[in-house]
Amino acid sequence: MDDRETTDLRTRLIDVGVDLVTAEGAQALTLREIARRAGVSHGAPRRWFPTHVELLSAIARRGFADLQDRADRATGGAGTGPRARLAALAETYLDFALSQRGMYELMFRHDLLESGRLGLRETSLPLFETLVDLVGRVRPEADPRVLAGTLWANLHGIAQLWGWGSLGLATGADSHVPLLKAALDAHLGPEEPR
Template sequence: MSDAAEERPYHHGNLRAALLEAAGRGLRERGADQLSLRDLAREVGVSHAAPRRHFPDRQALLDALAETGFAQLDSALRAALAGADDAFPSRARAAMTAYTRFATENAALLELMYTSKHRPGATQIVEAAEAPFGLMGELIIQGQEQGALQAGDPERIGIVLFATLQGIASLINGNFVKPELLDALVETAVEQFLRGARPHS
């Protein structure tokens, strides 16, 4: 390999970001098992050793992808909530729609996020997950404060909500339900959630 080729990685604008972007595409198209640092180096046009400046091994790359995924999910939820009004039903609908869209548009990434989160020693991924999950927890508490949701353990209510959303996403990702039904299913889930979790009169 020429000296010029070896020097290329040091002149790459933002190698880490380029590698993560390429890895994200590879994850969607081929799955996590097919990702390799050598292939990614070839794709972004750097020497095969260059990625190791940012990712010592393949697991480090996968962990970074998972962290990035949780950050993207957090951004999607915050953007959705920013566009909703202050009433809890509106905010719940916005967050639930944003989550299921993210989960169906990034199925392979979502699976990687959750499997990586439970890997021993994955403290940075767990910390990255706290932002979007904390946001959903705050939403449940807001619903209780507004009187839209019954009092009680907000975590338990949140788990039921999460299970519902994850179930819808899993059905779509597994080709059991057509993707175009997503919005209608989420709307039904919102209605049932609000009706079932509201305070007893």
């Protein structure tokens, strides 16, 4: 098998995994099912991904790339201030988490994060650095890394609890939008009137 075929099959296995996690959730990502849908033997993925964790990490990296691309588009608006860009980033994060539940769950799986195979420096840290930068511009007197970390934890919590239905039930809110605004106000201070 030549290098092109190897690259094509490797890419196809990841593509199939992305489609599978999007349609059926992270629990559906077995080597056997990915191989079946890719049209190869159940042992074939092991040639490119020696462990299941390596294949799952490659699929999760696609999720981080997608989220980063969405975040770049949301925060790239020229002429908008850091608070508006931060709100756009937070909304993008929540929208991704709620609309891509399977991928979001996979991206933050403890076993993948701990394995070192996910490449956090290349995947999630660039997005976190954007968050740190924007938080620092809005709240220059605060430690931007700590404040960004707590805001991220708050966003992650909103995403999880809203996705489970708990937050809507507890608050009576029919949308996560007021919760996002309250989280931003709590971490950044109330938005200045225009």
